[in-house]
Amino acid sequence: MFLFMANAHLANMLAFFKALSDESRLKIIGTLANSERSVEEIATLLDLKAPTVSHHLAKLKALDLLSMRTEGTTHLYRLNMEPLRALSKQMLAVEALAIEEDDTIHYEAWELKILTDFFEGERLKEIPASRKKREVVLRWLAEKFDREKRYSEKEINSIIGRHHPDFATLRRELIGGALMERKDGIYWRKEAQN
Amino acid sequence: MFLFMANAHLANMLAFFKALSDESRLKIIGTLANSERSVEEIATLLDLKAPTVSHHLAKLKALDLLSMRTEGTTHLYRLNMEPLRALSKQMLAVEALAIEEDDTIHYEAWELKILTDFFEGERLKEIPASRKKREVVLRWLAEKFDREKRYSEKEINSIIGRHHPDFATLRRELIGGALMERKDGIYWRKEAQN
DNA sequence: TTCTTAATTTGATATCTATCTAATTAGATA
DNA sequence: TATCTAATTAGATAGATATCAAATTAAGAA
Structure with a gap:
């Protein structure tokens, strides 16, 4: 999931x-x-x-x-x-197209704990104050966006809004955390860099 | 076509x-x-x-x-x-692909459409409000003037007047559109600058 | 021959999208 | 102000095609 x-x-x-x-x-x-x-x-x-x-x-x-x-x-x-x-x-x-069998994100045990702690189903109960924990939540949020798609700010707000009312803060954190990028009012998911 | x-x-x-x-x-x-x-x-x-x-x-x-x-x-x-x-x-x-696709012909096709839309024979039915279309009409008008000749304002008005009653507006537009130049009451066609 | 297995072809269906008309927005002009 | 024009958005439709199940082909193997 x-x-x-x-x-x-x-x-x-x-x-x-x-x-x-x-x-x-x-x-x-x-x-x-x-x-x-x-x-x-x-x-x-x-x-x-x-x-x-x-x-x-x-x-x-x-x-x-x-x-x-x-x-x-x-x-x-x-x-x-x-x-x-x-x-x-x-x-x-x-070769870059070669399928990587396991491209999925591995949530470690403690990350799963954070997620279950802060989420009630799909709803984020509160934005974690600690940077580490907030990062976990943000990565989860970023998964809600399709890498191939481009989003308007309105769309971004709407999607984030499904999980927490303070979409503005979360949107800024996604950009600040380098999980998403913005240009000319268009948002998209940033490439994973490993 | x-x-x-x-x-x-x-x-x-x-x-x-x-x-x-x-x-x-x-x-x-x-x-x-x-x-x-x-x-x-x-x-x-x-x-x-x-x-x-x-x-x-x-x-x-x-x-x-x-x-x-x-x-x-x-x-x-x-x-x-x-x-x-x-x-x-x-x-x-x-780029090459587009260059190969004969661009001038397409451009002429578009120009021709504008010209047939706005002209009844040699008579300009109305001055196009849109800048792009007006440019086409003005370029057509400019062709009525010899590049080597110098014209008085009276001559200019007369020649433009054959095509549309509002020669004053069109004369000004020819100058404003950099298709003709004026100095000391003498008018002449400007060199094309592509 | 008959059976088995891999691949392709056929036909049906569901999704996607290019295109249009009509309605709307936004600038410029009168 | 009202009006025009260019562009976009909304909504509808038609055509294309990715996918699958069923039928067919092709090549061994028994």
Whole structure:
């Protein structure tokens, strides 16, 4: 119940491949290769409706493949090449995809004790004052987030809120404890670093 | 219209991304990273049924990502690294892909749409409110002026006036949009600066 | 031949998602 | 203020496909 989770590398690559495995999105990247463009412009070029393009842009942006600046009411998107370069490198590291039989988190006996002490089912009774104990609780919380997903602050608050009312403090601790990262109001789970 | 012409790069990359954008298939690649394996073996490792694995193997094999040798009734699959390497390189050419896809033609297509939308023959029906569209119309208007000539304001007004009554606004926009320049009551077309 | 075992193919189903229209938001303009 | 335009969000739908069970094929072995 406290366990499971997939290979981080795999989840990461999967997210990128999914983003790039759509003809419209590849074409969008094509149109943005040379110049920044507005939503409507892309829509006209690809013969799609604006909402469809918005949908795709959001997906690409969630992976940091695009960035956007606004000029009046028009949103101008441009391509970020760095993530593509990174992915290109990662692809050659196939061994990294090799399944690790035991990638699950091992909670040691005392950690389990902390969890059962501070939790009532899924509800966190109180935030531990001691740093060590708080870390255990935070790692448990971090497991509630999918590594491949990107979250808005609202989503983060909602998910944490299921376990404890003071989601603001816990959210900050997740960032401070380097379990999650944030950029431009988007949150995601940080890679495990062992 | 030209969009539907299969761009070789795009079609090629799309096929690969689609093949790799599935969790099970990535895991299969993972299991094959170090050793060749039979269908049943993979099925057990990934907790899938044999038909499902067959399905995935077929897709990967179609792209030459795998090869197979048979030994009795068992089929042993192994990974081909070369296509992966090639794809990894191609990814960096996403820019090239877009450049190859004739960008000017698309841009003209979009421009043409704007122009036919806003023009009735040579007459501009209305001045587009959107900046992007107005730019297209202004560039069209600027073409009506010879790069070598110098014009008086009266001449400018007359020429613009053939296309729209509000020549004053359009004249100002041509200057503001850096398509024309003025000094001492003399107007001339500005050099294109790409 | 008949049986057994591994793999594939077929067919059905459930999930996912690209796309659209309609509604909403937010800036800019009049 | 009200109005326009660009973009996003919400909701609905259609098409794609991952998965499985059942049927079929293929290659030994008895």
